[in-house]
Amino acid sequence: MERMQQIVGRARAAFKSGRSRPLEFRIQQLKALERMVQEKEKEILAALKADLNKCGHNAYSHEILGVLGELALTMEKLPAWAAPQPVKKNLLTMRDEAYINYEPLGVVLVIGAWNYPFVLVMQPLIGAIAAGNAVVVKPSEVSENTAQLVAELLPQYLDKDLYPVVTGGVPETTDLLTQRFDHILYTGNTAVGKIVMAAAAKHLTPVTLELGGKSPCYIDKDCDLAVACRRITWGKYMNCGQTCIAPDYILCDPSIQGKVVENIKATLKEFYGEDVKSSPDYERIINKRHFTRVKSLLEGQKIAHGGETDEASCFIAPTILTDVSPESKVMEEEIFGPVLPIVTVKSVDEAIEFINLREKPLALYVFSNNKQLIKRVISETSSGGVTGNDVIMHFFLSTLPFGGVGHSGMGAYHGKHSFETFSHRRACLIKDLKMESTNKMRYPPGSQKKVDW
């Protein structure tokens, strides 16, 4: 407890010193982060491989490329984002200065997750630094190699007092959450999200919660199944299904279920070869606990493809389940593994109803050649974000806010949205001490004449 108090206290003192506020300082820190990612690329990839058996290509394209892009974008745009924003004035304020001033919040806490352990601490960190805050970084202890690496590297490149890294598990995080922060960004699951928000409530700390849910994927009869299934296969099985925005389950007409299975099978062979286990491009489940959890979801299900598991290496083969009952266990919680249930529905109306009966998901996917149908599904449902005719990709456009709604979260970030999340927008009105006559009409004594004017 005391240790956390000291770390946060130091960060707060460092913030109060004012040195994180000048734009030059922030850009210098971001540049240092950029150097870190470039110089330590090998170490970062090695840590990701050790934690998730992530191959170099995947690790680079999912975790490093995005971070470098975000850094470049932020350094480029920061002066424009941070500039005071003049606002439209009314008659009474015509001669005054009215603007929104972007200011840092203070000390921000970023809690990362284990599935994309590097990018999920780095991206929020970039936004928080850009907005001028001190940042306490708490990487997930489950992805322990990456956590260790982040704890070693950040102090080598960044201001040690302003941006400390705290490692540890539940007890350490619980301790950390008793401290006062000015914003908390948490990536993880819904249950812990509630705990984080309740802890934040004690200090009236605003939160951004990036949670999860079951992201539905509706495949219309009128669509190019080969293309649709290839894209779905990519998004579902990347990182062994451990992606918050992976298509969790498929909704489609029973008449195309067979074709969907065939197409996915064919794509899987194309991607990972005959023997998935020996493909260097296929990851593993993070640990035994999750392995057991995902494996148990297969019980009593019709396995149309896959189903092989190997506990020793936490391997679960890319699996497809057909004719899944909405009441089964695999349809209750977020799967977060390489198991793809197909639930059949007779129409898009049924699909929409099915989706709306459940908690709002982080992402929603719909495949169709019919633009109107896609528009309809978007309009009649709610979700954090949407990609039509593909999966995952809305995550990669930084001009789109990335976040959840309802049980899938609150708040958003990426690109400019990160900067705004970690800033206080302070309303400023600067008047003249002269020109008092225009004020007279608002002063008592009140009279009907004044009111009518």
Next chain:
Amino acid sequence: NPYAGLVSHLRASWLSGKTRPMEYRVAQLEALGRFLDDKKQEILEATELDMGKPSFEAFFSEILLCKNELNVTLNNLCNWMKDEHVDKNLVMQLDSAFIRKDPYGVVLIIAPWNYPIHLFLVPLIGAIAAGNCAIIKPSEISKNTERLVAETLGCYLDNDCFAVVTGGVPETTRLLENKFDYIFFTGTSCSPPVGRIIMTAAAKHLTPVTLELGGKNPCYVSDTCDVTNVARRVAWGRFFNAGQTCIAPDYLLCTVEMQEKLMPALREAITEFFGPNPRESPDFGRIVSDKQFKRLRALLGSGRVALGGQTDEAERYIAPTVLADVLPSDPAMQEEVFGPILPIVVIANMDEAIDFINARPRPLAIYAFSCDSKVVNQVLERTSSGGFCGNDTLMHVTLTSLPFGGIGNSGLGKYHGKFTFDTFSHHRGCLHRNMGLETLNTPRYPPYTQQKLGLLTSTFEVKRRGTCTLL
């Protein structure tokens, strides 16, 4: 759960989709406008009964400002509702990328007693504009207004989608057991810590919140200023609604010389506004309850009474009062004043004033008066607060293009104008891709090769402009 039925009724209406079309929202907003027009007299009367609110003030804050928000919203709703198309990267040039503004669903608006119509109606405008259903919980302390709202609002709004719930703390607590899709709360942050209670209740359902709380809003007056104008603007902001305003200048910070100069100017301003006996002025309000009256009366022992100080318990009248030489340890400096009492704390200079402000929780508003714009800017830059107004009080919240909200103990979230609409909308990132051109996707698929990685990097990479790429 006594409110479960009501909440599920509203939720069913929400799921039916009837609040979503623009025409529906416009019709409800126009009905709200008619409510303000038809019930204007009743609103002025109710607020006068509740806290002696002068009709000039009531008209200004409860009718005029609300109608402004209504009109800004009606004038712009079409644009606000539109999908906001965003810049795309190289890979997505042929796709459609936009931010969709989705309603949340069923929202809860809890309002306080000091501006009892305004503080539920302005949030409600945004909630309706954004397509939500809403439960409104007005304050039981302003009981005449509560009754008016409970009895008449339903005659204007669609009762399937909008409901008023009355009651006190026990009723609000039961109401909060239900799941809402957004909670908007205006009220106190201190004792009791209702803001924290609301957020903790919201956490159980992962309900996002906006909390408009309060604090002690400091008002720094530098030595170089037009004393007459300062006194008028400060007095106006302090004594409006008998001081019961969350953004009122809570206390003054100035040098002992300025305190001397301000006193006669403040006396003159008070006399100009309310006459020689403010108790007889129709333009000066009363304290809302006996409890608040007693609390305020106890603060009069702080420092010394330089102006005013008279009280009348039967009328819940406290004269416009200025306390001089107040110490930081005095009772008046321990809590938000929220009454017609202005404590003056003497400091040596601007730096001391800034340190004083920064040693305390961040307030809803900070005011700084000076003829020297550098001084005003210094105070602005070296402090933090919800909002800031230089050389005046209160006025920054009448400009609908400025966000209104707190920071730290003074609150989280913001509203007014478009900000209210945005508060009650979920901004949903949408990418609508082309089913064709599948070959462009090949670099992302396994089996992975160095060549694919190179292609991916070159298409996805954001290069920093202005850097030397010759090396």
